[in-house]
Amino acid sequence: MNWILTIRGLGSTISRNAIGIFGVESPPMNTEGFNEKKATQAAAVLLNDLPGKQMDFYSFLKLLYIAERVSLTETGSPLTGDDLIAMDNGPLPDIVYNCIKGTAAHCAFWQEHIHKEDDDYALSVVRDPGDSELCDYEVQLLHRIAAEYGSKTWRELRALTHEFDEYKQNHVARTSRPIALRDVLVAVGRGEQAERLVAETQDRAALARLFGGHN
Numbered sequence: 634m635n636w637i638l639t640i641r642g643l644g645s646t647i648s649r650n651a652i653g654i655f656g657v658e659s660p661p662m663n664t665e666g667f668n669e670k671k672a673t674q675a676a677a678v679l680l681n682d683l684p685g686k687q688m689d690f691y692s693f694l695k696l697l698y699i700a701e702r703v704s705l706t707e708t709g710s711p712l713t714g715d716d717l718i719a720m721d722n723g724p725l726p727d728i729v730y731n732c733i734k735g736t737a738a739h740c741a742f743w744q745e746h747i748h749k750e751d752d753d754y755a756l757s758v759v760r761d762p763g764d765s766e767l768c769d770y771e772v773q774l775l776h777r778i779a780a781e782y783g784s785k786t787w788r789e790l791r792a793l794t795h796e797f798d799e800y801k802q803n804h805v806a807r808t809s810r811p812i813a814l815r816d817v818l819v820a821v822g823r824g825e826q827a828e829r830l831v832a833e834t835q836d837r838a839a840l841a842r843l844f845g846g847h848n
Contacts, residue, residue: 666714666838667728671766673743675700675713675775676729677758678767680747682779687757690733690749694725695790700778701726702797704771705814706821709830712771714838717812719804723794724812 679696680686688696697713704712715726731737733749733756746762749755764772782790794800798820803810814834818827 666711666834666841667716667739668714668766668841669728669732669739670742670762672697672713672715672726672729672732673746673762674764674766675771676743676747676756677762678764678772678775679779679783680756680758682776683783687755688783689754689787690756691722691754692785692787692790693756694730694733695723695787695794696778696782697726697729698724698794699782699790700775702817702821703774703778705817705823707774708770709818709823709826709833711814711834712774714834717799717814717817718809719800719812720809721804721807723791724797724800724804 675697676693679693679700680688697715698717701712701715701717704710713726713729715728717724718727728737728739729743732740732743733747735744742762746758746760748757748759750757767775782793785793799812799816802816802820803812814831815827818824818830823830
């Protein structure tokens with residue numbers, strides 16, 4: 634085994650079955666780059682900024698997807714490392730979706746801090762997860778997303794995210810298809826840097842796994 638890693642961009646932040654309203658069954662999860670603790674902390678920042686400190690989880694997933702997309706636009710790096718998928722009702726972060734439903738394998742920290750009511754769709758924070766995994770930029774990004782999009786309805790968020798080029802490129806009716814990181818980078822105007830940024834993201838994920846990373 635070759636243990637030599639070419640690590641690029643260390644200055645950047647290191648960072649399935651999905652069945653429901655978003656469409657049909659999704660492809661197998663790839664949790665290699667997913668930071669569950671960071672995703673939980675990001676969720677808490679978003680939810681705590683919203684009226685009543687809660688939101689239906691369909692709308693929440695749209696907000697988190699938009700946050701991932703804006704992070705890629707502004708920094709070239711993903712926010713949580715989640716798998717992004719295209720389903721009938723729009724794009725979403727797949728592992729978080731499964732954490733909400735309780736069907737993902739890497740969600741113990743999430744389940745301790747974020748709760749969905751059994752009898753409705755409301756998502757809320759039940760225990761403060763802190764913000765140790767988030768840099769200042771990411772906290773401010775999440776505040777911006779909550780302020781700009783938190784008052785929109787699910788239908789408004791659905792319509793907005795359906796216009797994203799990466800969604801249009803990958804969506805096929807009644808299927809669930811992965812959205813490649815490169816496709817998002819191209820869609821947000823980082824096409825010329827896409828190959829390098831994808832490689833840097835993969836290197837960070839490999840480094841986290843090697844040193845007992847963050848799933």
